[in-house]
Amino acid sequence: MDEVSTNNSESLHTQEQRSGIIKTVVAIVVAIAVMLMMFIHKINSPRVLSxxxxxxxxxxxxxxxxxxxxxxxxxxxxxxxxxxxxxxxxxxxxxxxxxxxxxxxxxxxxxxxxxxxxxxxxxxxxxxxxxxxxxxxxxxxxxxxxxxxxxxxxxxxxxxxxxxxxxxxxxxxxxxxxxxxxxxxxxxxxxxxxxxxxxxxxxxxxxxxxxxxxxxxxxxxxxxxxxxxx
Missing domain, CATH: 3.40.30.10 (Glutaredoxin)
Structure with a gap:
């Protein structure tokens, strides 16, 4: 019983780790996409002259x-x-x-x-x-x-x-x-x-x-x- 509980705990911990990794990767991808869009917008925007x-x-x-x-x-x-x-x-x-x-x-x-x-x-x-x-x-x-x-x-x-x-x-x-x-x-x-x-x-x-x-x-x-x- 203790062994089963340990395995379940390890499995739950592994799932949490994977979930955390996925969330981190998604956040990084979103941040990169936002920065890329801002860069593209900037280079496509007309330059403002004095x-x-x-x-x-x-x-x-x-x-x-x-x-x-x-x-x-x-x-x-x-x-x-x-x-x-x-x-x-x-x-x-x-x-x-x-x-x-x-x-x-x-x-x-x-x-x-x-x-x-x-x-x-x-x-x-x-x-x-x-x-x-x-x-x-x-x-x-x-x-x-x-x-x-x-x-x-x-x-x-x-x-x-x-x-x-x-x-x-x-x-x-x-x-x-x-x-x-x-x-x-x-x-x-x-x-x-x-x-x-x-x-x-x-x-x-x-x-x-x-x-x-x-x-x-x-x-x-x-x-x-x-x-x-x-």
Whole structure:
């Protein structure tokens, strides 16, 4: 009887040892997995730059975001486009026109490339808007042909000239009609304006635009704004 009790005690002790070893191994594996996930998250997270580093690389953030006045325009689907249309996402806004021979299509293609390369979470928070600087020729129908060519999710915007001009002035983007033979062209600022998810003018990407710098600075700005509640 004593021998049976001893064997049972040894067996119970062995089981407890095995259970303890298993628990220890599981705890180690979980700890390693957590550390690995944190490492992967860190190396995949965009680097956060200082304000000076952002400026050096062409992104300028306003000291205080500028609240935009209300406006009423139309997108390339014929739907209303106003200040509320800029809320809820970061908006990359470019003023251009469909008859532009070089700068506009180059910039639109560059913005499409940017969206294919930025972090997935940041991509979900981003929309691209092309505002026409030539409403006389850029109707809703014309923008509907032009804008989706670069990306089906891009938004084209047109409307009354005076409304577009006032919006451009608020965003520090000048544009002016310039006679060219029997027709005309439009001189306009080439910077990409950044509107924050509150619908406020937040900053801009200056020219000359460069894909690598745009990706670096834009992701940094959004990451910093998200984590710091800016």
């Amino acid at each position: 304000a000076e580093e952002l400026r050096i690389n062409g992104l300028f953030v306003l000291d205080q975001p500028r609240i935009l006045s209300d406006f009423e325009l139309k997108n390339h689907r014929g739907e209303a486009f106003n200040r509320d249309s800029l809320k809820g996402k970061w908006s990359l806004v470019f003023f251009g026109f469909t008859h532009c021979p070089d700068i506009c299509p180059t910039t639109m293609a560059l913005l499409n490339q940017l969206l294919t390369e930025i972090n997935g979470d940041i991509l979900d928070q981003t929309q691209v808007v092309m505002v026409t600087a030539d409403p006389a020729r850029d109707s809703v129908e014309k923008l509907a042909e032009y804008v989706p060519f670069f990306n089906p999710d891009f938004i084209g915007v047109t409307g009354e000239f005076i409304t577009l001009k006032k919006l451009g002035n608020q965003l520090n983007v000048p544009f002016v009609k310039v006679p060219q033979g029997d027709s005309y062209t439009v001189d306009h600022g080439g910077q990409v304006v950044i509107i924050n998810p509150r619908g406020d003018y937040h900053g801009f990407l200056s020219t000359p635009l460069d894909l690598a710098r745009m990706k670096l600075t834009y992701q940094s700005m959004v990451t910093a704004s998200t984590c710091c509640g800016q």
